[in-house]
Amino acid sequence: MKRHRLLIDRILVCIALLALWQLASWYFGVYWVSTPRLTIVKFYNSMMSGEMLRHAGYTIEEAFIGAVIGAVPAIILPFTLRRLPGWVSVIDPFMVGGYGAPKLALAPLFILWFGIGIESKIALVASVVFFIEYFSTLSGVRSLDAKLVQMAQLVGANERQVARHIVFPGAVPNIFAGLRIALPYGIGAAVIAELISSNRGLGYLVQIGAMNFDITQVFAAILGATFVVLAVGWFVDETEKFLLRWRPPADSLMEQIHT
Amino acid sequence: MTAANDVVSSAAPAGPLISQRALIILGRCVFAGLLLWAWQWSANEFGIIFFAPPLAVVQRLYEMAISGEMFFDVWATLRISMVGFVIALVAGLILPFLLRLSARLTEAVEPFILWSQGIPKYALAPWLILWFGIGDTPKIVIVVLMVFYVIFITTFAGIRAVDRRLINMARIMGANETVISREVIWKSMQPFFYAGLKVALPRAVGACIVGEFLVSTQGVGYYIEHSRELSDTVGVFAGIVLATTLVLVINMIVEKMEKAALAWRPVDRT
Amino acid sequence: MTAPLLEIRNLGKRFASRQGREAATWVIQGLSFSVPDGEFLTIIGPSGSGKSTLLNMIAQIDVASDGEILFNGDNIGVLDQKSLKPGLDRRVGYVTQDDNLLPWRTTLDNVLFPLEVQGRLDDKARARAESLIKAVGLSGYEKYYPHELSGGMRKRTSLIRTLVYDPPVILMDEPFAAVDAQTRTQLQEDLLRLWEMGRKTIIFVTHDIAEAVALGDRTLVLTKQPTRIASEHKIPFGRPRNVKDIFALPGFAQVYESIRAEIQ
Numbered sequence A: 001m002k003r004h005r006l007l008i009d010r011i012l013v014c015i016a017l018l019a020l021w022q023l024a025s026w027y028f029g030v031y032w033v034s035t036p037r038l039t040i041v042k043f044y045n046s047m048m049s050g051e052m053l054r055h056a057g058y059t060i061e062e063a064f065i066g067a068v069i070g071a072v073p074a075i076i077l078p079f080t081l082r083r084l085p086g087w088v089s090v091i092d093p094f095m096v097g098g099y100g101a102p103k104l105a106l107a108p109l110f111i112l113w114f115g116i117g118i119e120s121k122i123a124l125v126a127s128v129v130f131f132i133e134y135f136s137t138l139s140g141v142r143s144l145d146a147k148l149v150q151m152a153q154l155v156g157a158n159e160r161q162v163a164r165h166i167v168f169p170g171a172v173p174n175i176f177a178g179l180r181i182a183l184p185y186g187i188g189a190a191v192i193a194e195l196i197s198s199n200r201g202l203g204y205l206v207q208i209g210a211m212n213f214d215i216t217q218v219f220a221a222i223l224g225a226t227f228v229v230l231a232v233g234w235f236v237d238e239t240e241k242f243l244l245r246w247r248p249p250a251d252s253l254m255e256q257i258h259t
Numbered sequence B: 001m002t003a004a005n006d007v008v009s010s011a012a013p014a015g016p017l018i019s020q021r022a023l024i025i026l027g028r029c030v031f032a033g034l035l036l037w038a039w040q041w042s043a044n045e046f047g048i049i050f051f052a053p054p055l056a057v058v059q060r061l062y063e064m065a066i067s068g069e070m071f072f073d074v075w076a077t078l079r080i081s082m083v084g085f086v087i088a089l090v091a092g093l094i095l096p097f098l099l100r101l102s103a104r105l106t107e108a109v110e111p112f113i114l115w116s117q118g119i120p121k122y123a124l125a126p127w128l129i130l131w132f133g134i135g136d137t138p139k140i141v142i143v144v145l146m147v148f149y150v151i152f153i154t155t156f157a158g159i160r161a162v163d164r165r166l167i168n169m170a171r172i173m174g175a176n177e178t179v180i181s182r183e184v185i186w187k188s189m190q191p192f193f194y195a196g197l198k199v200a201l202p203r204a205v206g207a208c209i210v211g212e213f214l215v216s217t218q219g220v221g222y223y224i225e226h227s228r229e230l231s232d233t234v235g236v237f238a239g240i241v242l243a244t245t246l247v248l249v250i251n252m253i254v255e256k257m258e259k260a261a262l263a264w265r266p267v268d269r270t
Numbered sequence C: 001m002t003a004p005l006l007e008i009r010n011l012g013k014r015f016a017s018r019q020g021r022e023a024a025t026w027v028i029q030g031l032s033f034s035v036p037d038g039e040f041l042t043i044i045g046p047s048g049s050g051k052s053t054l055l056n057m058i059a060q061i062d063v064a065s066d067g068e069i070l071f072n073g074d075n076i077g078v079l080d081q082k083s084l085k086p087g088l089d090r091r092v093g094y095v096t097q098d099d100n101l102l103p104w105r106t107t108l109d110n111v112l113f114p115l116e117v118q119g120r121l122d123d124k125a126r127a128r129a130e131s132l133i134k135a136v137g138l139s140g141y142e143k144y145y146p147h148e149l150s151g152g153m154r155k156r157t158s159l160i161r162t163l164v165y166d167p168p169v170i171l172m173d174e175p176f177a178a179v180d181a182q183t184r185t186q187l188q189e190d191l192l193r194l195w196e197m198g199r200k201t202i203i204f205v206t207h208d209i210a211e212a213v214a215l216g217d218r219t220l221v222l223t224k225q226p227t228r229i230a231s232e233h234k235i236p237f238g239r240p241r242n243v244k245d246i247f248a249l250p251g252f253a254q255v256y257e258s259i260r261a262e263i264q
């Protein structure tokens, strides 16, 4: 009954938004804001022709490789340095600086170094993902419950076993919180790099649409990019849920502020 | 790396607490030196087309400061970022408080807000440029879009996290809704607000710089992109150093503000 | 005798069951009692018997499912959410189980909070706040934040935060449950001393028999769920009282024993 009402409310909001868009296209002209129908048809057609999927594939590939290159060292480093707090403090200001630095400003530099191909996008995504993931993992390793470690040592666990059975599981939520922020952001970074200079990918599709004054194409490509971001977010959430079955469900709104 | 390691082991027996701090500072200096050295080495190895040497970058920054170009560009970037930031801040703060008035509306629009968050906002830039031309407006809109969600979501989460018991307490003591919003909800939201601010302010500058890459005739982002087009690598590096410094300074200011505003919290916060 | 200040008639409460899996059970049912002006009433009941729920309904931060509550003879509607008036226009103060201090306000600012929101923050009010802070031994801690205070100090702060605006009825929900025995005795003494000065009506809920007897003019004993009144005990001691020596008074053991027998 109550769920029903909520569903109806949401459908109404959805219709209102689409109607607003339609009204805008009557008012400003289809040329400027396209229409919901045209955009969806265009999206459908370019899905069918495989064009959308091909470009999305490029973007996902860049984001995926970049995320792996950025995230793997970012996860390993805090574990390696767990027993060396002095080292963590030594590199801390540099990490904070790297975290705060506007990585997107590096896009021209990466294009200069690696050209307009996939490498420059991978480098940008990796630099974005690395710092976010480093600090997430670090806070997980740090917030580790000292009592649990003591307990494990009392029953005779060695250093490796402590890391494997206590530290790592304890940090998994933070690793995922980091990924939840870093991955969508990484995809965004790949799209931006494609916008600036590229010959393929969803960002390129947007740019081409804009150059041909084809707003429908722009919107269809943005729609595609949005689906990719949402799908990746969903995938991370589901994986986390699966890995963290033991944890009581928590409010994840706070984790979404970065996306 | 090994150099710092040797220092650690040889100086360790000296004194406990103070030497620890000194060692960390020393380690940082060594690390900074290593980074600089790696930079210089790369410049020699890859050539000035790819890697501008540190000294050349410093000299370029100096020239930019002397000619006033630096302040002109920084001001252009700051102006756009701040205008966009303020608009997004006001909207992102007010909207959740309005939504608080109707639980039904909040529930109805929530999924759309979360989904729209997934839109890669920068991808709208080419369209915005078609719409608004190449003036300030498309950049401001980009900044607003990038900042709004951060503020909105943190405010929303902050309002949700307010302790119901404190609100009840204030009601019992005769506080009206305005007072409750101001004295209880707003105050207990502060940690969320600053968490949002710390993400949002640097992001405003970053968004503005990206906007300047795509369309501009001034600003730090324009300087970087323009230098790249001229294959002026020293200029690219100088621009990036400038952008990074700008963002880091802003970060520092926000952190000072946060510290002052959240003095009431226990110090051992993580 | 004049009409009682507060009268509870046939009050009942049940919580909505979780997703309708089981029928809602009554936590409180058919509860009636009245409180004359100026009485120190203590209510004792086992944990989970609905004491907090009862006070929440009187303070009007929760709806009742049945019955009525009369204040000065007027029926204050408590059956639907919309007509609830938390604190009944500042006539009912509530010292809750948790201290509920605002963590971003110092001790003094927490005590001034009600006066501030009621728009009554003048020099006289300030002086009153300061004298209360002094009376409970918090002088010197005015500028401390709640997290810098001990549990007992926080309790004192939350206590005088309600006393400072002088509501005619004050509800207290196990205010001293979470502090150590020594501090508790001290807090009880402070409370009695402050009460002697104004003789407000107090409804004090506790699960500690000795506390109920030491503080109250009268003690109500509650049954297990669904909660009703099991018995009523007049406390035969005069005022002012000395909490520390109350155990030694003749008659204490008898009241204590008869209450304990009821609770078993």
Ligand SMILES: Nc1ncnc2c1ncn2[C@@H]1O[C@H](COP(=O)(O)OP(=O)(O)O)[C@@H](O)[C@H]1O
Pocket (backbone or CB within 6 Å): C015, C016, C027, C045, C046, C047, C048, C049, C050, C051, C052, C053, C054
């Ligand atoms: N919001 C609620 N929803 C469902 N049940 C509740 C709620 N609040 C209290 N209860 C139930 O009401 C009973 C009385 O609770 P409470 O008033 O807190 O008891 P007391 O204060 O005497 O320890 C308990 O059994 C508790 O489970």
Ligand SMILES: [Mg+2]
Pocket (backbone or CB within 6 Å): C051, C052, C053, C097, C173, C174
């Ligand atoms: Mg209780």
